[in-house]
Amino acid sequence: MSSGAATIRRAAVTDPTHRTESASQSRIRTVGAGKRYGDFQVFRDVDLEVGAREVVALVGPSGCGKTTLLRCIDGLLPISDGEILIEGARVTEPRAGVAMVFQHFGLFPWKTVFDNVAYGLRLAGAAKADIAEKVPHFINMVGLKGFEKVYPYQMSGGMQQRCGLARALAVEPKVLLMDEPFAAVDAQTREILQLELLSIWEMRPTTMLFVTHSIEEAVLMGDRVVVLKGRPSTVHEVIEVDLPHPRTRETLTLPRFAELREIVWNTLKDEARQAEFELEKGR
Amino acid sequence: MSATTIVAPARPFAWLPTSNWTIKLIGGLVLATLWQVLVGAFLPAYVAKPLGIIAAIPTVVTNPLFLSAAWATLSAVVRGLAVAIVLGTFVGLALGRVKLVERAFGFYVSGLYAMPMVAVLPLVTLWFGYTGAARMATIIFAAFFSIAINVADGAKSVPPEHLEVARSYRAGWREIWFGVTLPAAMPYLLAGIRLAAGRALIAAIVAEFFISIEGLGFFILFNSRTFHHNEAFVAVLLLALFGVGVEAAMTWATRRFLPWYRREAKTD
Ligand SMILES: Nc1ncnc2c1ncn2[C@@H]1O[C@H](COP(=O)(O)OP(=O)(O)OP(=O)(O)O)[C@@H](O)[C@H]1O
Numbered sequence: 001m002s003s004g005a006a007t008i009r010r011a012a013v014t015d016p017t018h019r020t021e022s023a024s025q026s027r028i029r030t031v032g033a034g035k036r037y038g039d040f041q042v043f044r045d046v047d048l049e050v051g052a053r054e055v056v057a058l059v060g061p062s063g064c065g066k067t068t069l070l071r072c073i074d075g076l077l078p079i080s081d082g083e084i085l086i087e088g089a090r091v092t093e094p095r096a097g098v099a100m101v102f103q104h105f106g107l108f109p110w111k112t113v114f115d116n117v118a119y120g121l122r123l124a125g126a127a128k129a130d131i132a133e134k135v136p137h138f139i140n141m142v143g144l145k146g147f148e149k150v151y152p153y154q155m156s157g158g159m160q161q162r163c164g165l166a167r168a169l170a171v172e173p174k175v176l177l178m179d180e181p182f183a184a185v186d187a188q189t190r191e192i193l194q195l196e197l198l199s200i201w202e203m204r205p206t207t208m209l210f211v212t213h214s215i216e217e218a219v220l221m222g223d224r225v226v227v228l229k230g231r232p233s234t235v236h237e238v239i240e241v242d243l244p245h246p247r248t249r250e251t252l253t254l255p256r257f258a259e260l261r262e263i264v265w266n267t268l269k270d271e272a273r274q275a276e277f278e279l280e281k282g283r
Numbered sequence: 284m285s286a287t288t289i290v291a292p293a294r295p296f297a298w299l300p301t302s303n304w305t306i307k308l309i310g311g312l313v314l315a316t317l318w319q320v321l322v323g324a325f326l327p328a329y330v331a332k333p334l335g336i337i338a339a340i341p342t343v344v345t346n347p348l349f350l351s352a353a354w355a356t357l358s359a360v361v362r363g364l365a366v367a368i369v370l371g372t373f374v375g376l377a378l379g380r381v382k383l384v385e386r387a388f389g390f391y392v393s394g395l396y397a398m399p400m401v402a403v404l405p406l407v408t409l410w411f412g413y414t415g416a417a418r419m420a421t422i423i424f425a426a427f428f429s430i431a432i433n434v435a436d437g438a439k440s441v442p443p444e445h446l447e448v449a450r451s452y453r454a455g456w457r458e459i460w461f462g463v464t465l466p467a468a469m470p471y472l473l474a475g476i477r478l479a480a481g482r483a484l485i486a487a488i489v490a491e492f493f494i495s496i497e498g499l500g501f502f503i504l505f506n507s508r509t510f511h512h513n514e515a516f517v518a519v520l521l522l523a524l525f526g527v528g529v530e531a532a533m534t535w536a537t538r539r540f541l542p543w544y545r546r547e548a549k550t551d
């Protein structure tokens with residue numbers, strides 16, 4: 001099993017506006033959250049807080065329950081233990097003001113880009129005029145102008161992911177849950193999308209919980225990096241990312257960026273070894 | 284030009300025109316000629332032959348009896364199909380989306396689908412008499428199950444990602460059924476309609492044979508018995524034409540309304 005108490009490593013926080021806000025102010029709060037599928041415990045005792053204008057990157061080995069946790073926070077799945085609060089209210093079903101960007105894009109193949117982006121607004125009962133104004137705005141924002149009438153099958157993976165992002169942004173959510181949003185695109189598109197998302201976020205900062213397998217992405221996007229590990233998994237480390245805002249391509253060249261990347265890499269490397277070791281033991 | 288000119292290997296029948304339609308036409312002509320010659324050589328004169336049928340077309344299609352018979356059959360088929368499509372879609376969605384409905388009725392729907400509707404025809408006449416209503420009931424019975432079963436299959440195979448997205452945006456059951464499940468099952472529905480149209484046509488003709496009410500089936504029966512085989516065959520041609528028309532309409536509808544469908548299937 002996993003080692004004892006979690007080691008919490010905290011680097012100095014230089015930018016006070018991005019410091020973790022007090023519990024009452026946190027948009028997302030999980031208290032002792034646990035999820036079981038029958039006898040199989042996916043995660044347990046997850047205590048997590050994400051402030052109103054904070055981006056938290058969630059990393060962890062494959063299968064540790066990141067997607068499951070995000071689904072629980074979105075209200076798609078009930079948790080088994082503890083509780084999940086959004087703005088202090090218990091999550092029991094999907095809520096307005098919380099939007100999820102899915103790893104599988106989740107675009108409807110029979111809808112055009114416009115109708116896919118409009119989906120959340122329509123379901124929320126937005127007025128026609130409102131939709132006509134907002135949808136093109138968000139389509140422009142993600143760089144899909146001119147593709148309004150195109151169907152998902154006519155687009156590349158990167159364009160599909162932009163469309164999924166626009167759909168989530170269009171409802172102007174207070175909480176944005178992102179499940180490996182850029183995992184399915186090539187490295188260059190990925191970097192472009194990361195930087196675009198950062199600039200969108202700077203324009204309108206919201207609460208963001210961002211799952212990724214990429215350490216660079218976690219450090220670039222996150223104000224904190226939360227490492228989920230163990231079996232069942234739980235929050236093992238929280239690494240403060242004291243990089244200045246706004247984050248841009250320059251950020252990638254800072255010596256501090258490289259340091260933080262090493263720190264996160266080391267925690268995950270241990271986990272990878274641990275997993276290998278447990279596999280050996282299990283034989 | 285370069286020295287390495289590629290010479291196409293000699294193909295047998297290379298002199299034939301390559302256009303699809305021309306080849307189809309030639310094939311048809313070959314079959315028609317065979318038919319004309321063989322029937323003319325071995326069978327009595329009243330048996331239908333291509334030239335006789337062509338000669339009969341002008342008189343038959345201007346015959347008011349034929350026209351009202353054609354209207355009676357084809358309008359019944361279209362109306363019956365419409366009813367079957369609406370009912371079959373609802374029942375199919377319920378079967379595909381509600382576990383309890385599937386568990387309670389799925390077995391019977393599959394069973395009735397497999398049963399030939401000709402078998403229930405005598406029973407139908409007991410309930411509806413020897414009327415157009417009996418024909419209509421037979422058509423609906425024949426068409427309904429292929430639609431319900433196909434839509435149910437489609438509804439069951441909606442990708443869970445689509446449902447997850449809908450739920451995430453707080454979709455109610457109506458949106459889940461008609462906004463997500465039905466569009467996702469649309470290719471299945473169209474396939475069901477294709478099948479159902481064929482079955483509905485058979486049902487109408489058989490019902491008319493059996494009940495002897497006005498219609499193309501009865502027109503064919505009557506003309507065959509009175510040795511007007513060429514005239515009967517014109518009605519058969521019209522039925523074939525209707526079948527081909529439905530087929531073409533479905534292909535067109537798939538292209539026009541489901542542009543995403545073929546592409547999706549290809550990338551799998
Ligand atoms: N419906 C389910 N029933 C049973 N077990 C499930 C179910 N969904 C997920 N699991 C299990 O829960 C665990 C966590 O899955 P999850 O998809 O959350 O992992 P993840 O951290 O997102 O992985 P990845 O990084 O590969 O996306 C896995 O071991 C998976 O097999």
Ligand SMILES: [Mg+2]
Binds near residue numbers: 066067068103179
């Ligand atoms: Mg996942």
